[in-house]
Amino acid sequence: MHPAFSVIFFTVSSGAGFGLFALLVLADLLGMGGGLSTDQKMTAGVVALFLISAGLSSSVFHLANPKNAWRAVTRYRTSWLSREGVFAIAFFPFAIAYLGLTWLSWDDYNWLKVLMGIVAAVIAWITIFSTGMIYACLKTIRQWNSPLVPANYLALGHFLGALLLLAVASSGGVALDGYVTLAIVWLVAAAALKAIYYFWIANPGATSTIKTATGFTRGTVRLLDTGHTHGTFLTQEFGFSIARKFSLILKMFVFIAAFVIPAVLLLTAQASQDGLYLVTVVAILGVVAERWLFFAEARHVVNLYHGAQHT
Amino acid sequence: MRLGLVIDLDVCVGCHACAIACKEWNASGTTAPLTDYQPYGAEPSGVWFNRIRSYEVGDYPNNKTINFPMSCMHCEDADCVTVCPTGASYKRAEDGIVLVDQTKCMGCNYCSWACPYGARELDRESGTMKKCTLCIDRIYDTVMPVEERQPACVLTCPAHARMFGDMDDANSAVSVVIRERGGYQLMPELGYNPTNHYLPVRKATPISTDNMGKIGFKDRLKGIANKIVKR
Numbered sequence: 001m002h003p004a005f006s007v008i009f010f011t012v013s014s015g016a017g018f019g020l021f022a023l024l025v026l027a028d029l030l031g032m033g034g035g036l037s038t039d040q041k042m043t044a045g046v047v048a049l050f051l052i053s054a055g056l057s058s059s060v061f062h063l064a065n066p067k068n069a070w071r072a073v074t075r076y077r078t079s080w081l082s083r084e085g086v087f088a089i090a091f092f093p094f095a096i097a098y099l100g101l102t103w104l105s106w107d108d109y110n111w112l113k114v115l116m117g118i119v120a121a122v123i124a125w126i127t128i129f130s131t132g133m134i135y136a137c138l139k140t141i142r143q144w145n146s147p148l149v150p151a152n153y154l155a156l157g158h159f160l161g162a163l164l165l166l167a168v169a170s171s172g173g174v175a176l177d178g179y180v181t182l183a184i185v186w187l188v189a190a191a192a193l194k195a196i197y198y199f200w201i202a203n204p205g206a207t208s209t210i211k212t213a214t215g216f217t218r219g220t221v222r223l224l225d226t227g228h229t230h231g232t233f234l235t236q237e238f239g240f241s242i243a244r245k246f247s248l249i250l251k252m253f254v255f256i257a258a259f260v261i262p263a264v265l266l267l268t269a270q271a272s273q274d275g276l277y278l279v280t281v282v283a284i285l286g287v288v289a290e291r292w293l294f295f296a297e298a299r300h301v302v303n304l305y306h307g308a309q310h311t
Numbered sequence: 312m313r314l315g316l317v318i319d320l321d322v323c324v325g326c327h328a329c330a331i332a333c334k335e336w337n338a339s340g341t342t343a344p345l346t347d348y349q350p351y352g353a354e355p356s357g358v359w360f361n362r363i364r365s366y367e368v369g370d371y372p373n374n375k376t377i378n379f380p381m382s383c384m385h386c387e388d389a390d391c392v393t394v395c396p397t398g399a400s401y402k403r404a405e406d407g408i409v410l411v412d413q414t415k416c417m418g419c420n421y422c423s424w425a426c427p428y429g430a431r432e433l434d435r436e437s438g439t440m441k442k443c444t445l446c447i448d449r450i451y452d453t454v455m456p457v458e459e460r461q462p463a464c465v466l467t468c469p470a471h472a473r474m475f476g477d478m479d480d481a482n483s484a485v486s487v488v489i490r491e492r493g494g495y496q497l498m499p500e501l502g503y504n505p506t507n508h509y510l511p512v513r514k515a516t517p518i519s520t521d522n523m524g525k526i527g528f529k530d531r532l533k534g535i536a537n538k539i540v541k542r
Contacts, residue, residue: 001424064418065438071397071415081421082396139390139501140427208427208498214379215495215509219369224376227327227363230354233432234362237423301498302429305364305381 001141002240003295006062011131012160012284012291014055014088015153018124019161021048021095023182025117027165028102032182033174038105044168045099048161049092056088080137084130087123094120128157135294142207142311143298148197155190156258156287162186163262163280170273180266187266191259194290198251201297207311213304223307238300242293250293258286313407313479314445315385315506316465317488321513323363323472325378329464330361333382333443336463340448342413346436358432360443361464368512372519377512380473382464383430383443384497384505385409391422391431400440407506408445416440427498428505450475478506 024044027036036044060069073089075082094116101113132150139145162183169179210221231239242250262279299311337360338345347357363380385402389409392400399415400422402408411422411431416439423431423440431442446462449455459466465473476485485508488494494508526534 063438064420064433064435065416066418068397068399068415068417071399072417072419073396075396075398078393079396079421081394081419085396134421137394138425140425208500212498212500213427214366214377215497215511216366216368216377219373222367223364224367225365227330227365228356230356232356232362233358233423234429237420237433238429300424301427301501305362305379305429 001295001298001300002237003292004062006058008288008291008295010055010059010062011153012055012287013051013058015128015131015157016160016164016284016287017048017051017053017055018091018128019157019159020044020051020164021091021161022121022124023158023161023165024048025098025121027169027179027182028117029114032178033169033176035174036169037173038102040168040171040173041102042099043171044165045095045102047164047168049095049099052088052091080130080133084127084134087127087130091120091123091127094123125154128154135298140301141298142204142301143201146197146200146204148193148200152190152193152197155186155193156290159183159186159190159258160280160284160287163276163283167273167276167280170276184263184266187259187263191255191263194254194259208301208304209310210304210308213301221309223305226306234302235306238302239306240296241299241303242296247293247297250289254286254290254293256286258283258290261286312405312477313385313387313506314450314476315407315478315485315508316382316445316462317474317476317485317494317508317510318380319472319474319488319492319510320377320379321510322470323378323380323468324470325363325365325376326469327363328467328469329380329473330359330363332463332467333361333446334359336446336449337444340446341444342411342439342441344434344436345441346434348435358434358441360430360432360441362429375512375515380464381428381430381497382507383409383445384428384503384507385443385445387504387506388502390425390503394421394425396421408447409442410444410447411440411442413437413439427501427503445475478508 028041060066063069072082073085076086098113098116098120101109129150132153135144136146136149166179166183169176211217214221262283265275265279301311303311334345345358349355361380361382363378366377366379368375368377385407389402392402392409397415397417399412401410418433418438420433431440434441450460452460461475465475474485476483478486480486489508492510494510496505496508
């Protein structure tokens with residue numbers, strides 16, 4: 001599959017934003033590390049909303065005909081893309097109400113703030129899950145058609161969210177141990193799920209072959225002529241493939257940047273504030289590479305008609 | 312009613328006439344225009360509803376070239392319809408034809424991701440998804456003579472490799488030929504239940520190329536004469 005940068009940016013940015021917001025609400029409810037200050041909560045909340053909005057905007061601008069984008073919320077009963085949009089929009093009023101009540105600090109309305117926060121967090125989880133399901137529901141792409149995909153989206157979104165929350169918490173006033181532990185727990189979960197995914201797609205089981213695609217089951221089937229002189233929409237959108245050697249190097253980069261370097265810095269010496277910012281940036285780069293590979297390694301069955309023997 | 316095509320792979324000669332006729336008709340049809348990019352340039356490309364590919368099946372000397380036209384299969388369980396977030400992609404209840412409403416499509420490509428047959432192509436000019444309409448503006452046109460109320464690809468095929476009809480009617484020509492010739496669907500394992508069917512290539516005895524027997528006396532004389540006489 002052709003890895004479109006707008007989609008990569010959208011999934012990484014909004015995933016991290018939703019993860020950050022959900023974890024912020026949890027940290028606030030539990031009063032982790034003595035409780036974040038109002039300023040810190042506002043900072044984390046605004047960063048989360050910014051990441052989500054930037055991601056959603058990016059996803060709209062990659063459309064070939066964005067003037068019809070508003071219609072994308074109308075088919076929530078069947079389409080995961082539509083559900084993603086509906087939940088992403090439904091998230092905002094609750095999130096803004098939670099942040100507004102946090103800023104106003106009305107003690108009488110604490111219950112309302114908690115309620116708004118919990119609803120926003122639940123919608124955030126559903127939204128990341130829906131983003132994953134956009135890809136996981138496609139039977140045409142074996143490498144995506146797995147429950148591992150939404151699990152990976154949830155884990156990586158929360159991992160980046162936990163790092164961002166830690167970076168915000170490091171500005172002082174709270175004990176960081178809980179936040180460091182939270183980040184490490186999500187790091188381990190995300191790394192484990194990603195490792196399982198990478199082992200799984202090395203051999204994802206029975207797939208469509210040139211024989212089921214053409215019905216020529218009697219002998220070997222080879223493409224003689226694609227019937228077009230230059231690329232078509234199909235070859236441009238689905239023809240992208242990545243060499244195994246290059247994908248292995250990128251997978252190593254994903255693990256080193258997203259998991260190994262952050263793990264070392266989180267576990268060793270109490271990282272400075274600048275160090276935590278650096279860890280977050282390195283991890284985001286790792287996850288961007290992960291997302292690029294997620295698209296680049298996916299093999300659409302239509303490639304069978306363009307010479308692939310199996311997908 | 313479940314309208315669709317049956318394509319006889321034994322008969323198709325790979326002339327691309329169906330693709331050309333399709334382009335010609337639909338360039339001014341309901342989803343028009345079908346943009347061409349650099350039609351006379353270095354890298355000509357464009358939007359087509361029909362693609363004809365050729366495959367070699369089997370190994371020499373039992374090999375055979377099979378021309379393989381593909382367009383929208385108008386699947387019964389069409390994922391391109393269910394994944395569409397705007398409702399632009401829809402399947403007509405009355406005849407099973409899958410269409411794209413050009414006024415609703417936002418060009419997200421999601422339907423093309425869901426389609427295993429490569430039936431959908433984005434028109435970069437209009438920013439909308441284009442696909443085979445089964446010539447809906449021909450087959451229901453009461454002004455045309457009855458025999459011309461068929462998709463352009465079916466009408467034009469010089470080898471008569473394409474048939475059009477109602478798969479739900481057990482006595483229609485397409486249903487009969489599917490039954491009698493063992494018509495099959497592509498990638499049945501994905502469960503899309505495509506309406507279009509393909510008729511397999513008939514088994515033929517390959518013409519032997521070895522054991523041709525010894526060259527006779529007359530041919531040997533001719534050979535000698537050909538070596539001596541320069542013509």
